[in-house]
Amino acid sequence: MGSYAFGFDVGGTNIECGLVGREGSIVWRSRVRTEPERGNEHVMSLIAGQALQGLRDTGIPASDVSGIGIGMPGLIDPKRGVAILSANLFFRNYPVAAQIAERTGLRVCVENDVRLYVYGESLYGAGRNYRHVLGLTIGTGLAAAFVQDGRLYSGSGYSGEIGHIPVDTNGRPCGCGLTGCLETVVSAPGIVRQAIEALADGGHPNSPLRRKHADPSLLTARDLSEAYDEGDALAAAIMERTGRLLGRTLSYLVPMLSPDAIVIGGGVAQAGERLLGPVKEALYANIMPVYRDRLAFAAAELGDDAGILGSARWAFERTEGEGERRPSE
């Protein structure tokens, strides 16, 4: 029952760490390069090292730290604290919680990074004034999480993979084995691919997207936002199509979940209204007034802090059994 907890967001590029007070203030933070190709042990050393550094730098005694919460991409078993498959980080059936606990002497819990990001946004960010929050991140992929009355929902362990809903039976094969999955369109690579395909064979000769890079495969989602602002019809059409597809998909989820707010984050969400406008329009046109009238719709607010705050909060709850069942083991 300490006053602080560590929150970690472990990505393929950086490890973000914060030492967080019980009310959600980040009193110390650090960031290191992950370099996952150097091995699982190396990543463990970096995480444990940051935690120990945080204690030294702040002078906060370990006895006043409730625990360490760690968000990692991929398939995580939160009960056992094991990274079952975290492909970007080269983890497979790796006992993250046990390793970090041994190296730090602190209690450790691990969860999927999107869930903890959404948890942070729900409690401290764009969702903080709402009871039931559906949160999404759109970046390299697309995933969601759901926070109910301040509790993070996991289902049977795989909740939130809405990027792998097949929305387009005539669409492209997805890495997951299905065809036309939502994230083949609604993601940074999906948006870029739509642009590259439209530009192929001399299409859209006057689009400013043609002038961004000598090699069109270098296009980014940000380039699309810039072209949109330059009045490019192609960029606008792609944003519109992409946004509407997401909005239509959300119109399936809202009647089931009856959320009070939808919060959208991740790199692609930086397109802002260019993309979120069509999302909201398609969503609101396809849900009953009883949902529409009470549903807030917002871009995420916290950036990298969302993962840190969500992970730290998760540590408070999981290691103390506060508002959440204790791990059964």
Add this chain to the structure above:
Amino acid sequence: MGSYAFGFDVGGTNIECGLVGREGSIVWRSRVRTEPERGNEHVMSLIAGQALQGLRDTGIPASDVSGIGIGMPGLIDPKRGVAILSANLFFRNYPVAAQIAERTGLRVCVENDVRLYVYGESLYGAGRNYRHVLGLTIGTGLAAAFVQDGRLYSGSGYSGEIGHIPVDTNGRPCGCGLTGCLETVVSAPGIVRQAIEALADGGHPNSPLRRKHADPSLLTARDLSEAYDEGDALAAAIMERTGRLLGRTLSYLVPMLSPDAIVIGGGVAQAGERLLGPVKEALYANIMPVYRDRLAFAAAELGDDAGILGSARWAFERTEGEGERRPSE
């Protein structure tokens, strides 16, 4: 903290009542005609009368009854125990819980009937061996509810209206104001309508559906099941289309909810594999193996008892704050 609770399922035709032991045994039961056209007060008298009758018949003292749980169709505010809009029963902003509490001296809680039906099936019926259960009823309409780890989920109060997901933008207008809603196809009236439309203008001259009734508007979903069993291609095509549409819709919900089981009940579910076969096929073809491999799919088992058992369990929980927050008022 009594040993018993009353469970009520108040429908437009009958009121089903059971006095239920804490472990889920129905020790006494009754059924009366609702006759809602006789007024709200009349329905209140019937409910209270059944409860008092149950106490007299069994000799169980009121002090050993935790409370009364009541499932009613339509829009219910469980916090205040008010039927906001229960059109079939002609209730509007009616304080059901307060009325029944006054007449019986027992604590009373009210919820939507589909939710309590699914709750009963989840805890005592086809979902009893699963943690996270998505339950549906298909009858005059289509609705769903979700039970997580034994807790009934309500969202912001309107969770489960999946019958009003617009799945077919070229479809028919729905009473809710949207177009092509799922329940315009996947429901008893939806199935019958498909048959009537196919038979119009001399279509399918040899279908046995033509011989069921002189007036085709008298067709029922049960007639379709019978025609299916007689080898009717039209009935088979309607079941296939209807089932596939529901399966595809569920393929949007499963990646978000990650349930362990899907349980389907209601009158139309009596079509059994004729309908549920295509549902399951379309669902399993459109979800990732990680969901498919662990997802049970079953028809409801308890019939009318599901509502009674779910309502009684709800009474135990709501009136004792067991596994569920106490009403805030």
